[in-house]
Amino acid sequence: AQKVTQAQTEISVVEKEDVTLDCVYETRDTTYYLFWYKQPPSGELVFLIRRNSFDEQNEISGRYSWNFQKSTSSFNFTITASQVVDSAVYFCALSRNAGGTSYGKLTFGQGTILTVHP
Amino acid sequence: EAGVAQSPRYKIIEKRQSVAFWCNPISGHATLYWYQQILGQGPKLLIQFQNNGVVDDSQLPKDRFSAERLKGVDSTLKIQPAKLEDSAVYLCASSSLTGRAFQNYGYTFGSGTRLTVV
Numbered sequence: 001a002q003k004v005t006q007a008q009t010e011i012s013v014v015e016k017e018d019v020t021l022d023c024v025y026e027t028r029d030t031t032y033y034l035f036w037y038k039q040p041p042s043g044e045l046v047f048l049i050r051r052n053s054f055d056e057q058n059e060i061s062g063r064y065s066w067n068f069q070k071s072t073s074s075f076n077f078t079i080t081a082s083q084v085v086d087s088a089v090y091f092c093a094l095s096r097n098a099g100g101t102s103y104g105k106l107t108f109g110q111g112t113i114l115t116v117h118p
Numbered sequence: 119e120a121g122v123a124q125s126p127r128y129k130i131i132e133k134r135q136s137v138a139f140w141c142n143p144i145s146g147h148a149t150l151y152w153y154q155q156i157l158g159q160g161p162k163l164l165i166q167f168q169n170n171g172v173v174d175d176s177q178l179p180k181d182r183f184s185a186e187r188l189k190g191v192d193s194t195l196k197i198q199p200a201k202l203e204d205s206a207v208y209l210c211a212s213s214s215l216t217g218r219a220f221q222n223y224g225y226t227f228g229s230g231t232r233l234t235v236v
Contacts, residue, residue, distance in 0.1 A: 004160075037227075043207060045161070045227040091160050104149055104213055104225070105174060108160030 002027045004094050006109035013082050014117050021077045021112045023092030029053075034068065034075045035093040035106065045091070051075065082116045089113050120144065122228035124210050130234045136198040139231045143191070143212030147226075149173075150187055152195050153209040155230070161209055167193065200235045207232050 003026040013019045036048040049059065051068050059066050063080045079086055093106040123142040131137050143150050149168050153161035166174040169190035187193040197204055213225040
């Protein structure tokens with residue numbers, strides 16, 4: 001069975017602070033995909049990143065960066081110089097890579113509520 | 119491209135009543151998913167279709183929930199009769215995945231239907 005744990009329920013920071021959201025996952029698969037989604041107050045899920053388990057390179061996109069460490073089953077997300085518009089619920093998710101009937105099924109963590117104060 | 123359309127946006131019903139939600143996926147997306155997101159939790163997959171066939175409905179409470187995808191395009195999710203614990207946001211997603219891998223990633227969520235059962 002697959003499981004995703006986001007231990008931080010809520011994080012509160014002041015604008016321009018850096019913040020890291022933790023994600024730990026469990027899977028028996030040797031290949032899999034990891035995702036981060038943002039859910040603003042409007043409710044839609046906004047895709048941020050997809051990472052293939054083959055690729056352990058860290059990725060940076062503007063103020064966002066992701067640290068994937070297969071050895072510790074973690075896929076942490078850092079926002080540099082946070083802004084008020086970053087306030088949202090952030091979800092880490094896991095999916096099988098291939099095979100079987102559960103490809104495409106996303107297993108989500110509980111989410112981390114990020115509040116950025118001006 | 120147009121996104122995943124869902125309606126209604128909000129619905130309030132009394133327990134034991136029936137309700138139906140509608141989803142129109144992105145054109146050409148063969149795979150369609152219904153997720154249930156209870157307040158404070160991550161989304162949980164209820165059912166996955168590929169074209170008009172069910173791939174995974176292992177977490178669908180079949181005594182009260184049903185879903186169909188006629189002609190492999192639009193889908194409806196029905197609850198009959200509703201219980202208080204069905205209060206949640208129901209998210210529809212579609213993807214261009216038809217097989218093994220997320221090679222042509224196109225996994226998109228709709229804005230959801232917020233159901234309140236009183």
